[in-house]
Amino acid sequence: MRSTLFRSLRRLASGQRSFLSFCATVIILLLVGGAVASGAQAATGAAGDKPGAGQHFIIATDTTWAPFEFEKDGQLRGIDIDLLNAIAEDQGFTVEVRPLGFDGALAAVQANQVAGMIAGMSITDERKQTFDFSNPYFDSGIQMAVAENNTTVSSYEDLKGQNVSAKNGTEGFDFATQLSQEIGFTVTGFQDAADAYNDVTAGNSVATFDDYPILAYAIQTGEAGLKTVTDQERASSYGFAVKAGENAELLSMFNDGLKNVVQSGAYQSILDEYLGDNAPDATKISGGAIALGNEVIEDDGPGTLPKNPLFATDTPKDKGTFIIATDTTFAPFEFEVNGTRQGIDIDLMNAIAANQGFEIQWNALGFDAAVQAVQAGQADGIIAGMSITDERKEVFDFSDDYFQSGIQMAVKKGNSDVASYDDLAGKNVAVKTGTSGAKFAESIKDQYGFAISQFADSNDMINEVTTGNSVALFEDYPVLQYGIQQGAELQTVTEPEMGDAYGFAVLKGQNADLLEMFNTGLQNAKDTGVYQTIVDRYLKSETDNSGGGFFALLASSMPTLLTGLGYTLLATALSLVFAMILGILFGFMKLSSNWLVRGIASTYVNIFRGTPVLVQAFFFYFGVPQLTGINMDALTAGVITLSLNAGAYITETFRSGIQSVDPGQMEASRSLGLGWGKSMRKVVMPQAFKIMTPSLINQFIITLKDTSLLSVLGLAELTYQGRIIIASTFRSFEMWIIVGALYFIVIWLLTVLSNYVDRKFNK
Structure with a gap:
């Protein structure tokens, strides 16, 4: 551009071009120069x-953790390195990456020697106390x-x-350490993943744990001499980290x-x-979900749905x-x-359901x-920690399994006499009916010579051991862990x-x-981490709910118990009304001179007085x-059961009361x-009711107490609510x-009221 300007000036001076030609050239050069300057300014802007x-x-990183960070041909490479450079270019800053090793990188960030670190660092609650x-x-x-x-x-x-290896500070090491307590092996930690792998190929360790x-990458490159033998266990996510409270702009x-x-x-x-081929979809990684305008998975705690944008x-x-x-108490x-x-079952x-x-x-x-409700067609399915067995497959169709149980033996806290199966000889153990624990105990009882007591729910089983009636129990390990965490006196x-x-x-x-x-839906939940979030709520919770004295328990449970008491009184009142009607009707039938009428009444009384209330409740519910195709709720089935049962007893009370009146009165x-x-209504019945009153009051009390049996139907009466709280x-x-x-309070008040009515009307 400068040479063109000089040539034009020489031409003007020599008279080769006119003054207009000179002016036009200057204007063109100015426009071209302005455009170039404007473009340069725009680029700079x-x-x-x-x-x-x-x-x-300055960013710290690890040194030997391929494929996230490693050196090749003298150059630092890896997913973390390339990602950091891509982000730096996108945001316009520059970085100096210092490979210090994982522990060294942690220390460098804490000492403010570097601004941050990226080294396949798992985001954990513990680390969040030190890093953002x-x-x-x-x-x-x-x-x-x-x-x-x-x-x-x-x-x-x-x-x-056996012995296994893992790299220090990784989730593989943490997972192996936790698993070692359940299985019974030792874990050796190494500074570098390569050393952990070499320990396996050298035969010092039989296995290693690491991120997939x-x-x-190590197996693909042929450098490790290893092969994977298990499926992936979901772990935490990786994040870029800075010292807590600092470098917020960089973050x-x-x-x-x-x-x-x-x-x-x-x-x-x-x-x-x-x-x-093993690369995940970047948009389905938690951070990738943010790129889609969504939020990272959130967990608001028990009873809520984990918020994951990929799990709609x-x-x-x-x-x-x-x-x-x-189930109710598992x-x-x-x-x-x-x-x-x-x-876990409820939230899952x-x-x-929300996903599908x-x-x-x-x-x-x-x-x-x-189980019976599904067989009777009163429920479409059951999810209740139900083990998938060949025997049950003859009756039920099962889903893919959603949890793998493990049976553990527990004894009363402080019991030093029972430490192994051999110590059970000649003793009694407790199990819960239908569980894997019951199945396992049954399989070894002859070998070790112990007897088994079966219970309908976990609380009764635990009480059996803590009261000393049984020396041990067998239960799934998560149930035991949760129970001990919540205050059960077991070990x-x-x-x-x-x-x-x-x-399911x-x-x-x-x-x-x-x-x-x-x-x-289960597969979707596993793929997106929602399943693991739900499981972690209950099995990784450090909350201890065993604290608080008797009055704290009384205050917290009273609203729930009063709700249950309301259902108890409702079921009792309805049952007694219908029972009185049935008792009077069949009572007169038993006094009939017609043998067929007496026979019908006697059959009714014999059936309902000769069979347990619980059996009757299961029959009606x-x-x-199954016989009629008509379903009924727990309250309806319960009221029918108690009405018919109490009615049978009131029938005999009514008959005996009338027959106790002197026949000369009639x-x-x-x-x-x-x-x-008219003679019966005006003369016999008033006298009969005076005789029947104590028996009727007694029947009222029995019926009120029998409502507790309806808890097996899921009626949320007082006993049911007590079991739920326990x-x-x-x-x-x-x-x-x-x-x-x-x-006691309710029955005492009922007795006082009944006695008052008796004194008032039967003077």
Whole structure:
């Protein structure tokens, strides 16, 4: 441009061009120069518009953790490195990456020697006390690997008594340490993943635990000499970290940059480069979900649906409503707290229903009753920690398993006499009917020479041991862990034995669509982390609800108990009204001179006085619907049962009361010209009622107490509510004192009222 200007000036000076030609040339040059300057200024402005323009940060990382950070041909490479550079370019800042090793990187951030670190660092609650984390950029998963030629270790159970390796500070190390307490092996930690792998190939350890992408990369490159032998166990997510309370701007730029590189596809390209076919979908990683304008998974606690944008819970509810039966006192799988039904089974089923678009009507009955409800067609399915067994498969169709149980033995806290199965010889142990624990105890009782007592719910089983009637119990380890955590006076004394898998069940050949929706929703929940979030709520909770004295328990439980008392009084009142009608009717029939009428009345009395109330309750709640196809709720079935049962006793009370009146009273009345009916109403009945009053009051009290048996049908009366509170607090002794006191007060008041009425009208 300068040479053109000089040539034009020389031409003007030499007279070769006119003055107009000179002016035109100058104007053109000025326009071209302005456009160039404007473009340069625009380019400078564009760079300057980026939030990190002109800023430089020192970032620490690990050294030998491929494929996230490693050196190749003298150059630092890996997913973390490439992602950090992509974000820096997107946000306009520059970085100096210092490979210090994981522990060194942690120390450097805490000492303010670097601004942040990216090193496949898991986001944990413990680390959040020291660091501020970005949005997750990778969701990890733990896997176990063994030497390529190892054919003896294929599951966790094969590790018993062996040694395993893992890299210090990783979730693989934490997972292996926790698992070692259940299985019984030792864990050796190493500074580098390569050393942990070499320990396996050298034969010092039989297996190693690490994040699946680390193992996959090492195996893919052929450098490890390992093979994976287990499925992935979901672990935490990775995040970029800065010191707590510092470098907030850098953290914000990382999050914004992560969002941009996910949306542009740049991050997916990075993942594909290092992980190939094993690369996850960048948009389905927690942090990738943010790029879609959604939030990271959130958990508001028991009874709520985990919020994960990839696990849609706003599906229109157009696939029908299903009645789902469940247990009542099998924490942490199903139980109630302050009137709210919760637990792993409850939260999982609710989440699947929301994901698949159907509604649930819960029917909490207890395990045995829930099984019968499905068989009787009163429930569409059952989820109640139900083990999948060949025997049950003959009656039910099961979903994919959603939990793998493990059986453990527990004894009363402080018991030092029972530490192994051998110590059970000649003693009694407790189990819960229908559980994997009961099945396991049955399988070894002859070998070790002990007897078994079976109970309908977990609380009764635990009480059997804590009161000393049984020396031990067998139960699924999560149930024991939760119970001990909540204050149950137990201690485990054995390692968990592999138990059965749990499944959702429907009656064989029915509700195939519901089963398919459950399987689809369960897989979605596992893929998005919602399943793990629900399980962690109850099995990783550090909350201890065992605190608080008697009066604190009384205050917290009273609203629930009063609700139950209301149902008790309602069921009692309705039952007594119908029972009195039945008693008077059949009482007169028993006094009839017609043998057929007397026979009908006697048959009714003999049936309902000769069979237990509980059997009658099950017949009307489960049997009648099977025979007639007409379902009834627990209150209706309960009132029918108590009415017919109490009516049978009142029939005999009524008959004996009338026959206790001197026959001369009837004869005298008839001799005065009164008819039979009028004589009975005016002369005989008033005298008979005076005689019957004590027996009727006694029957009223018995009927009130018999309402407690209706808890097996899921009627939320007083006893039921007491069991529900015990299931979550494990404070049975105190709770039964409270429940007993409420029954006593009500029955005492009923007795006082009845005696007052007796004195008032029967003087």
